[in-house]
Amino acid sequence: MIAENIQLLRKRAGLTQEEVADIAGTSRQTFSKWETGESVPDVLACDKMANAFGVTLDDLLHYDEKANLLPFPPKGKHLFGTVTVGTRGQIVLPKKAREIFHIEGGDSIVVLGDETQGIALLKAEEMMEFIQKALKKGNEEM
Structure with a gap:
């Protein structure tokens, strides 16, 4: 191989x-x-x-x-496969994705959407850290 x-x-x-x-x-x-x-x-x-x-x-x-059936993925990029969306919109994240991104049961996920680019999932705690850093940087520039 x-x-x-x-x-x-x-x-x-x-x-x-x-x-x-x-x-x-x-x-x-x-x-x-x-x-x-x-x-x-x-x-x-x-x-x-x-x-x-x-x-x-x-x-x-x-x-x-x-x-x-796919070329080598670039370093840091992943294709986890497909998931089926339940009738109420629920999905199950693949195990490998949960492991790589340290997602556990009970974690909060932020769902972002762009009608031309699709949906993105972020851990809520990481989103809050990003917002706090952005606010801090904005305050420093004032």
């Missing part, structure tokens, strides 16, 4: 084997072996490549575009 991912991401980035080898701190010959699956890079080289390609280390190692 990692060999295919390294090769795919390198080609998408428009980089040569030598350019990525320099980023990873190795020779072009060693990098070539990583792409063919003859050997695997160490974790430090993987981290450097993931950062250069703008993906997470986990995705560099494990992401399967064919199985997911």
Whole structure:
């Protein structure tokens, strides 16, 4: 999996084997072996490549575009799948989304909407922190 991912991401980035080898701190010959699956890079080289390609280390190692039917997600961006809206408008947030954003039962969520861009969900406490910072900054500028 990692060999295919390294090769795919390198080609998408428009980089040569030598350019990525320099980023990873190795020779072009060693990098070539990583792409063919003859050997695997160490974790430090993987981290450097993931950062250069703008993906997470986990995705560099494990992401399967064919199985997911989607290209590599950019680092920090997530597609959690679909949810079904209940008859009263309720939805269940996917477990991975709740884990990443530290959402637990009983948390308050602010629902924002833009008719051209869609709906956004924010934890209420984070929205309040943002508002307080904005007010404080506004008062300082006066």
